[in-house]
Amino acid sequence: MDASLDTFILCVAPRKKPWVSLLNCSDLSTGESCDLTTYFNNAHCYYLARVQAFVPDQESNWTSSKLFYPMLDTILGAPVVELTGCGNCLLLQLSPPASRGHRRQLEFFFSDYVVNVSRTRDKAQFVIRASSGKNLINYLELGVEYCITVLPVTNLNNAVVPSGPHCTYTSPAPVNTVPVFVGALCTLFLLVALFSAALIYRGQLGVLHKLLPRTLSA
Structure with a gap:
């Protein structure tokens, strides 16, 4: 059985042809999937998808998805984290996750972060707030391993994915x-x-x- 998939975009401005046929999502076999991410290129639009299955002598009714609004319905991926030791401090570089042409919009989502800092030796920990770019975590022990996890804070009700643990040592004391x-x-x-x-x-x-x-x- 094959399937034809169309996507309907609802924007503020009216469209002459609301249903957009996706050629790369046509002629799909049973069990195959199609990635629509690149078609949701406007975070302020409402998107609707519909699918129809057919065989040479018959076809099914159209089945439509729920409305998808990227600004609220997107699950935000984990931020990109770089961590290095610098004396009695850690240098933390934070940036939004890699995206497909939505860098500026992600920078709006990922403007603030909660960073959990844990000392490996005894699991002592504390929490700080950080922002995109370079951040300095000061007043740590020299030559000690610390691990951090980063959770984005958004001003919308988006689901967010925290980063995995990133660990490194502060620099040893100079001789x-x-x-x-x-x-x-x-x-x-x-x-x-x-x-x-x-x-x-x-x-x-x-x-x-x-x-x-x-x-x-x-």
Whole structure:
């Protein structure tokens, strides 16, 4: 059995041909599906789809879907998260999910986020608010692993998908080279002093060795 699928778009402006036939969704076999995402290119339109099945000698009645309004009915995917350590802080880069030509509309949806920060060692956690772009999470322990999850906050009643956990370590504490340098300098001075003392002691023994035969001969 084959199927023909048409999509009906209801916008504010009237259309001369309300039903738009989708050629790539025609002649579908039983069990096949068709992705209509690219046809819902206006988030402020109402969309209606209808489908009809047919065989060479008969056809079914049209079956229509419910009205679909992208602004409210879309399930928003997880945001894109990049996390890196930076000393006693984490650098968090947030952006809307990859989309098919709806980047600006998604930026409106994903303008605010709730970030849950958890320390791996003892599961201690806290929550912060963040925005799209670069965010800095400060006052963390050095050299410790932290994991975050990000949940978008929307001003509409859309279902949202949180991000999966992203984990990384804060940077380890920088090595203080001053004590090492001072210790090495003190060691060098001590070696020089010992070497000088050895030379002086050796020189005194040499003088004493030269003077001793004269005294005995006298």
